[in-house]
Amino acid sequence: MIFNKGNVLFLFLFILIGTMCTVKEQYTLVLGKIPFPKDNPDSPEKRAFGKLLFFDKRLSKNNEVSCASCHQPSKAFTDGLPKSRGVRGSIAMRNAPSLLNSAYFSSYMYDGEVKTLEQQVLVPIQDHREMGSSMKEVLQKLSKDSNYKRLAKQIFQRELDAYVVTRALSTYERSLISQNSRFDQYRAGAKSILNADEIAGWKLFSEKLYCTKCHSGANFTNYQVVSNGLYSDYGIDQGRYRINGLEKEKGAFKVPSLRNVSLTAPYMHDGSIQTLREVISHYSKGGSRFPNKSSIIKPFKLNNLEINQLELFLKTLVDTSTVN
Template sequence: MKQGFPLFVLVVSALVLVKCKSWDWGESSPLGKVVHPNDNQDDTAKVALGESLFFDTRLSLDETVSCASCHKPGLAFTDGKAVSDGILGRKTARNSPSILNAAYLTSVMYDGELKNLEMQAIVPIQDHNEMGMEMGALIERLRKVPEYQEAARRIFKRDFDPWVLSRSIAAYERTLISDDSDFDLFYYGKKTHKLSKKQQRGWKLFSEKLKCTQCHALPYFTNFKVENNGYTPADAEDKGRFRIHGDSSDIGKFKVPSLRNVDYTGPYMHDGKFETLEEVIDFYAAGGRNVLNQSPLIKPFKITQKEKEELVSFLESLTGNWYK
């Protein structure tokens, strides 16, 4: 018995350590409950199928690219590149966004033009530069994979088809939640968790002095709107949401990205031209580039080197424990 005691302590502390690694809010996540569409209710087997598809390179023409090639789990589901590498050495037009918390998006893509994740899932597959796959050929290919065909019959009571593909990938994406950053524990966890003094000063700068929260609003760190933050000149090749409706008031407007896990989502902006958060802050401090349609919320401000470091340190506190 004498020897049993330390072992018991060891096991208990190991359990506590494991539990502390990530935070479970239970029913009360600061992000609220994930709403599943009526025609795509949550289901464990469906999520598992979606996860396999997400990591499967057979979804692309030459079987080299999967969703995870551009949305890598270890990089908050981005890829660390300015623009991404698709099939056959082709490049995407834009920077790959994080899909953590995509479950909460009210519109999908930088232009905010797609209604839901189900509709989005089939876009990269058929995109010439991304996965370059023709849907008919893809379904034929995936029906020949016994696990996929069997799962489709079992879960959806139908043969593997675009419906099965898009529903299961979207169901998997809705499980990718990030709500346990140091900031979350500090701000929503009844202050039982401490942010460093530096990070707290950064949070005050962000929310009170610079009012970045007007667009990067809590709890998602985005207001989900399409805004012009002064980054994109009217003569840029990529004019943002303008390409959807050809409405000149949309020139330079892009969906406000969440800043959760921003330490891992660089390089920054839709074209990935800023390498560091310091560069982003310098850009905002200059009052943007004074472009057509620039939001009146983007105005020049003075910021010291010390404050800049505080702001970056706060932004780093938005990193969650999504990595498994």
């Protein structure tokens, strides 16, 4: 080939486009294929049906609250409140976690006791502090909707029942994927997408501090249920202790994913910490003195620059492109 200016430009564009495609392919698969259960395979129709249900306030006792009331797309599927508001102004027991990437979770709820999304969607419907209803009441209302009855028959080949509602909702929730953050792109090869302070923050997070011992892997969580020493006395909410009554599980809550963390304030299981800077401060002090506190959590010192860098890195984990 004779390399004139036109050929060189074409070759440059060909390489550039090829590189971009390779990077995109890598970071869009960072979390792996969405693990849909064999008995609840994915389909566009089922996802769309689940989305209708997700935004439908008839799932609550008095038609005031939908799933989306506590899991708002604009807030990375949280609600920005310390504890969510349910029917009749009631206050939920805990802070609403993000649903993004919940398809990959190994357990659900802060206790880590619920094992599937199909089971998880039942919890807020039946909780008197949240939607305050029952599946029987929900089905009585939804069965009057001719469109829902048609969709149940069309998609599931059965009448509208609890199986249909839980499978459609969980399928929609599994479609809420966030894996194309600036940090994902950086890890995939787009090194210039982060600035020097953001990269320094990543090095603090992954090398100097112990953050990755709990917030590890592609989803920035090890999915374990442990105590982070938030309190020396946890009061009414003793964490996983309420499930099994084991002393060693007092104050233990599931480690959350840090993806989109800058959008999901306030933090902790009870929404008691308002800012990322305050979260960093909590861990830098080594947490509160508590018998079950994880041995990983120890005091550390950061100067103001390092605190800023760590916070800037955490903000690179945002990606709401799929849900938007």
